Amino acid sequence: MIDLPGLFLTFEGVDGGGKSSQMRLLVDRLRALGHTVVINIEPGGTRIGKQIRSILLEAANHDLSPTSELLLFFASRAQAIDEVILPALRAGHIVVSDRFTDSTMVYQGYGRNLGPDTVRHLDRIACRGLKPALTLCLDMDVEAGLARARARNTEGGATETRLDDESLVFHHKVREAYHILATEEPNRIQLIDASRTIEEVAANIWQLVEPLINRLPRS
Numbered sequence: 001m002i003d004l005p006g007l008f009l010t011f012e013g014v015d016g017g018g019k020s021s022q023m024r025l026l027v028d029r030l031r032a033l034g035h036t037v038v039i040n041i042e043p044g045g046t047r048i049g050k051q052i053r054s055i056l057l058e059a060a061n062h063d064l065s066p067t068s069e070l071l072l073f074f075a076s077r078a079q080a081i082d083e084v085i086l087p088a089l090r091a092g093h094i095v096v097s098d099r100f101t102d103s104t105m106v107y108q109g110y111g112r113n114l115g116p117d118t119v120r121h122l123d124r125i126a127c128r129g130l131k132p133a134l135t136l137c138l139d140m141d142v143e144a145g146l147a148r149a150r151a152r153n154t155e156g157g158a159t160e161t162r163l164d165d166e167s168l169v170f171h172h173k174v175r176e177a178y179h180i181l182a183t184e185e186p187n188r189i190q191l192i193d194a195s196r197t198i199e200e201v202a203a204n205i206w207q208l209v210e211p212l213i214n215r216l217p218r219s
């Protein structure tokens with residue numbers, strides 16, 4: 001485990017759990033208090049990462065093999081760690097990442113049956129001991145989440161990505177895997193009931209984050 005002066009927070013969860021909105025609310029609140037917050041988005045987050053993201057999410061790439069997919073997620077992450085995450089944590093900033101290795105664990109490790117050990121092994125190579133201090137996992141019913149994500153895509157004119165196309169069974173496996181991870185690491189991974197109102201969920205997240213930020217510098 002790397003010990004750095006900054007604070008590393010991650011958001012996780014099934015599709016449609018309101019992750020992006022909650023992340024925005026948290027970042028705004030932290031910035032209003034004078035903290036420097038750096039955002040990372042996975043896959044993506046860097047110039048190279050965005051190129052990798054387009055391969056990963058392109059709906060036409062049905063022929064992307066599971067192992068190739070796994071390595072590409074870690075390639076994007078390794079780039080973000082070197083370029084964005086470590087420099088910010090060394091400078092004492094807060095880094096908030098939209099997904100991180102837990103996503104790879106649940107989607108590729110469990111969802112695609114590549115296995116937790118394979119993901120752990122690659123995490124050691126790509127992340128070199130970097131772990132979030134706190135992971136906020138927005139948890140909700142899979143069907144309700146997917147319906148929300150589809151409605152959002154239609155309204156916003158966004159197209160379905162390759163992973164949005166996955167079966168219901170796959171998404172159920174993903175949710176169950178998040179529950180397994182939360183049981184394995186109860187201090188780091190907090191399951192948050194995302195079926196509540198935006199305000200209730202945000203209040204719950206703030207309760208968990210506030211105790212961690214007091215030692216950090218403010219501008």
Ligand code: TYD
Pocket residue numbers: 014015016019020042043057073099100101103104105107108161163164
């Ligand atoms: P994105 O459009 O960013 O969706 P979301 O708002 O749900 O994060 O798509 C990211 C997709 O990639 C999402 O379905 C989860 C998946 N994913 C993995 O399968 N493995 C990973 O390691 C990561 C980071 C994401």
